[in-house]
Amino acid sequence: MTTKNFQQALNEEFSQQTYGENPPELYEPIRYLMSLGGKRLRPMMTLMATALFTDDWQKAVKPASAVEVFHNFTLMHDDIMDNAPLRRGKPTVHEKWNANIAILSGDVMLVQAYELLMEVEDSRFKKAMKRFNRTAAEVCEGQQLDMNFESRENVTEAEYLEMIKLKTSVLLGYALELGGIIGGASDKSCELLYEVGINIGLGFQLKDDLLDVYGDPEKFGKQVGGDIISNKKTYMLIEAIEKATGETKESLNYWLNAKEFDNAEKVKAVTEIYDKLGIKQLAEAKINAYFDKGLECLAKLKVEDERKTELKAFAEMLIDREV
Amino acid sequence: MTTKNFQQALNEEFSQQTYGENPPELYEPIRYLMSLGGKRLRPMMTLMATALFTDDWQKAVKPASAVEVFHNFTLMHDDIMDNAPLRRGKPTVHEKWNANIAILSGDVMLVQAYELLMEVEDSRFKKAMKRFNRTAAEVCEGQQLDMNFESRENVTEAEYLEMIKLKTSVLLGYALELGGIIGGASDKSCELLYEVGINIGLGFQLKDDLLDVYGDPEKFGKQVGGDIISNKKTYMLIEAIEKATGETKESLNYWLNAKEFDNAEKVKAVTEIYDKLGIKQLAEAKINAYFDKGLECLAKLKVEDERKTELKAFAEMLIDREV
Numbered sequence A, B: 001m002t003t004k005n006f007q008q009a010l011n012e013e014f015s016q017q018t019y020g021e022n023p024p025e026l027y028e029p030i031r032y033l034m035s036l037g038g039k040r041l042r043p044m045m046t047l048m049a050t051a052l053f054t055d056d057w058q059k060a061v062k063p064a065s066a067v068e069v070f071h072n073f074t075l076m077h078d079d080i081m082d083n084a085p086l087r088r089g090k091p092t093v094h095e096k097w098n099a100n101i102a103i104l105s106g107d108v109m110l111v112q113a114y115e116l117l118m119e120v121e122d123s124r125f126k127k128a129m130k131r132f133n134r135t136a137a138e139v140c141e142g143q144q145l146d147m148n149f150e151s152r153e154n155v156t157e158a159e160y161l162e163m164i165k166l167k168t169s170v171l172l173g174y175a176l177e178l179g180g181i182i183g184g185a186s187d188k189s190c191e192l193l194y195e196v197g198i199n200i201g202l203g204f205q206l207k208d209d210l211l212d213v214y215g216d217p218e219k220f221g222k223q224v225g226g227d228i229i230s231n232k233k234t235y236m237l238i239e240a241i242e243k244a245t246g247e248t249k250e251s252l253n254y255w256l257n258a259k260e261f262d263n264a265e266k267v268k269a270v271t272e273i274y275d276k277l278g279i280k281q282l283a284e285a286k287i288n289a290y291f292d293k294g295l296e297c298l299a300k301l302k303v304e305d306e307r308k309t310e311l312k313a314f315a316e317m318l319i320d321r322e323v
Helices: A003-016 A024-035 A041-053 A057-081 A099-117 A122-150 A157-183 A187-214 A235-243 A246-257 A263-277 A279-300 A305-320 B003-016 B024-035 B041-053 B057-081 B099-117 B122-150 B157-183 B187-214 B235-243 B246-257 B263-277 B279-300 B305-320
Strands: none
Touching (some): A024 A057, A024 A099, A024 B122, A041 A057, A041 A157, A041 A305, A057 A122, A057 B099, A099 A122, A099 B099, A122 B099, A157 A187, A157 A235, A187 A279, A187 A305, A235 A279, A246 A263, A279 A305, B003 B057, B024 B057, B024 B099, B041 B057, B041 B157, B041 B187, B057 B122, B057 B157, B099 B122, B122 B157, B157 B187, B157 B235, B187 B235, B187 B263, B187 B279, B235 B263, B235 B279, B246 B263, B279 B305
């Protein structure tokens, strides 16, 4: 029962999944996107949560893969909506094929996620599915809010946190909760697991925002400062807009409204504003508070401590990540 | 237990469904599309099939509505892919809002269809869902084939029939089968019901193709000849291409390749070609054969004849329809 075993079981599961054959335009994009990899964090979380309650965590592998297939479905559709050219460094499905194919392949992926979820045993299935439905709807709500925010002048911290909770955290919460449901955990334990996931998810997304500005360019996969260049309303920018006054405010507005600029210069200038306003420390405190809350919920879970080792180590890996 | 009771129960159900609130961009399009109405054929079929086996057909109302919500989800996404400006005479969702909203609202509709399907009682739910998943994937396959056919020179009759079976008939088959599952029918009866739906569905779609050419303009809602004007590869055209020789073939090719033409003139000329080739009689024979096969399957069903009255009358209404 180690992380390696979980990873291996998932790799095997994903390498066996075939998704479908005809017409190839419908199924090839699914294989393509799933083959691009990714960290498989969500199904890992499901297996870890199941293993808290039972040694027979293998029965959670297929339902866990449902969460990953669902996640990739959202990526396929979100990439159309966000007009994203690349996903994991490769052309997105709508770029490689076209938008219609990305819509329809995505639809089938959602159906396949449900099919995989059906591997939850009968007595626990409806609970798993009810919560899956709620989560899936919330992820869509988060994506819609994210799109709405793009065209809005001002977004409050509370609105932003609600958006990332819906768009990202609820699925991490569900991934853990599903593991609990499959493992036969009590309702109370399932709720706690969900809270662990929600809080770790919020910390995780805020860390993403932080790394975009303060990540080590040597280690960070993407361009450092990408969010700054595109004026993306991240936690960092929202806080800076709220805190800036006087000259700092003027300078920030200058960069936000600049139509032509040198990327490196803008990144440097806005990062200096964040430095001056203490945005990094603010973000770090917020991230730590969420991670701490997540670990607190995990501590409350009525399970022997030694069973929690894997999940705790996993959470700490997410906390300490630099990429 | 009359058609009117079924209709009333469905109207009440649909008028009560709220779909969701926030963000409004996500849920308003669902309410809009569902409010445009439609004949609600599919959920009617589910209720009728349930009523073959039990007087407690009310328990099928919510699952039946899942089939209608699923059908409308496919309309919302298909309309984006087909670039359709109108649906039931009103602007399509992607026209009234935009394509991104139509993608995301459609996604949530699919989730909601699953949520409604969950109202099937526990002991029968996984069977209902397994068949729903298969059907949903097939409907997507049919849409992909339909899109593929647009850019192909030649489509055979067999390919066309397979496409409309997937795109249209399997959902009618499922609508009946679901009713059987909910009503506690045997596996054999469920399969027969599915076959009834498949065959009626094929007849139904071919009748659509026929009415587009030979419908009474006074009664037919859409423009008669619309398929001819757009060179749509319907059963009529596929047969005509296969059967035409000599001068008739030349004339047909002329109209298929004409870039500029008078709509009425093209419709008249191509209809005359169909007349000469006996396409109408061919289509009518095919349609009747499918409807007959559907009614035969219904006759084989081990249920008292008087219980079948409603469903038989419904099938005959579909056979005799002029719109």
